[in-house]
Amino acid sequence: MSEPRRNAGPAVSFQPPDRILMGPGPSQVHARVLAATARPTVGHLDPAFVGMMEDLKVLLRRAFRTENDVTFPVSGPGSLGMEACFVNLVEPGDTVVVCRNGAFGGRMKENAERCGAKVILVDDAWGDPVDPAKVEKALKSAPKIKVLAFVHAETSTGALADAATLCRLAREHGALSIVDAVTSLGGVPVEVDTWGADAVYSGSQKCLSCQPGLSPVTFSARAVEAVKKRKTPVRSWLLDLNLVLAYWSPTGGARTYHHTAPVNALYGLHEALVMLMEEGLEASWARHRLHHEKLVAGLGRLGLSMQVAAPYRLPQLNAVRVPEGVDEAAVRRRLLERYGIEIGAGLGALAGKIWRIGLMGQSCTARHVLLCVDALADTMRG
């Protein structure tokens, strides 16, 4: 940053450009959700607001397909939701099995280690699904595994994990499961109770098509019990379930102040969930599947192929191989400049090798598919 600007910056309002969001998130936010966020701010303990919080928890339970009492949005991005799961369930000296087949599995490892855990890694190639056989072997490799952690929908690669099987394996081996559902919630089936998952976190800005900044989480009774039985304090004051639930899920006593909730962001999440329920969860999953298939077909006509094998492909996050000799960054730049379309670059092991095309929530329509395929055809020519 150049010196002269430092304390003499422009004090003019910011007007964002007109974009079509087809990257790995944020997805397009509907006008109804934007309008909800702009409603007048009220107090975080206002009786009307507290009523909205209760409705929001109900809506989140429906989205997560769970009866878990402890289901609420963490006041921060998906990475803070991830941290909420790890800091509450993991204590120093615990052993944690982490599945890593992309960037977010790597982030889980980082979190577990910063909680003082011993991590057993189960590595799979970026773009491959998590291999349940390897997970089972890892779960058997140590006497007491506290947690099995895996990413349901790897946003960095577009691969889907078999969450039902992995959560079952965790239970069979007496471990709790932590599941990253940031990109899956609303786009593909997330069945928290059927799976028997213990701690699941998501993000507002993917298939829920809300503004980024909130992380819905849900904890099973078993997980809440484990938090209550901890021998050491939770390392984060803000994320300590023992404290935050006095605000989000008071039992017995009155609701008390913990932190100032992000009031307007919560209006937006509420409206986004109302819209999801109006459409219906199954209808939303079917829509994501349908347009994904159309996108893959369209890309195929351009000679483009997918990174992930068909059975494990996420409909909402399409990892597309960059053809030999194509400058992937130049194509993305031309898409943005000519058409105002944002798609994502590859991360980590797949940097430079793939594009990530999101069909998430409001960004998953026939219009988006058509536009993206045609615009790619044009911009790949130069």
Added chain:
Amino acid sequence: MSEPRRNAGPAVSFQPPDRILMGPGPSQVHARVLAATARPTVGHLDPAFVGMMEDLKVLLRRAFRTENDVTFPVSGPGSLGMEACFVNLVEPGDTVVVCRNGAFGGRMKENAERCGAKVILVDDAWGDPVDPAKVEKALKSAPKIKVLAFVHAETSTGALADAATLCRLAREHGALSIVDAVTSLGGVPVEVDTWGADAVYSGSQKCLSCQPGLSPVTFSARAVEAVKKRKTPVRSWLLDLNLVLAYWSPTGGARTYHHTAPVNALYGLHEALVMLMEEGLEASWARHRLHHEKLVAGLGRLGLSMQVAAPYRLPQLNAVRVPEGVDEAAVRRRLLERYGIEIGAGLGALAGKIWRIGLMGQSCTARHVLLCVDALADTMRG
């Protein structure tokens, strides 16, 4: 929560009630800021958005009166900003002096302990300012103090600390200072560079009159150096300055993804800061002082007195003694029901003993003062 609602909640949009916000925050949010937040979401790596981020850092430096490079909004509430300061600067085994004269000093102690620090407490009565003589004694009481932590504007009591003196004492004793400026920023002078403060955090929803959910922070070069020299990893992945700065303040290399920034909330903070600069910082401080004096005079005519001695009173957070025999909760309920006015209750040691009347940012006008005094006169009668 009653059973039948659980998974069959109402899926209708939420319409907040019409409120006048005169509690301890959130304060009234201006229509311009609400409108900014509702602008279309763009990607967190979009070149236009990145330009806005740079402007936002410039605006925050002006608000904090600092040249600190590392000045940005943490993606969460003020409590997360507090946590960002502690987890980066405090390592297990460090000794930290914490000044506690209200609820938020207590929260600082919690944070320091969860970082593994040995805490030396400097207690003052709730409503009294921090006593620098006690602080000096505490700083001399142990061979190596890593951090002195104090609250500049105690939101729970309305007392102002002498930040210049406390930061100077910290430097003289080779300690870093952590300063809570959640309620002070924009309302009274916050002079980060003049004080020589090392880590300062604030909140969006007080005198900046932005929606709640963001925590502006600033770190001195000395503080950043201390983070780089740590012997142990920062306990929080999301808050680790070594990682988050690759997104907010890349030096040398390209800006890289760390977490998905709360795009729309940042639009709002940017607009709120633009409005603050249009008014001018000094003008904003003077406005808070002026209306505070009018409020104290008006309350005096009702026979109400202030909890905090005049020299230490925060203009933006007025702790008013509840008269003998008055049901304080009933008055607050009547204010809300009859007039839609929110004021705050006392916390902790002052619960039931005070009301907290906020005159923060857009909630600090002649209209607010007049309305509040008249409405209190009415509702105290029954």
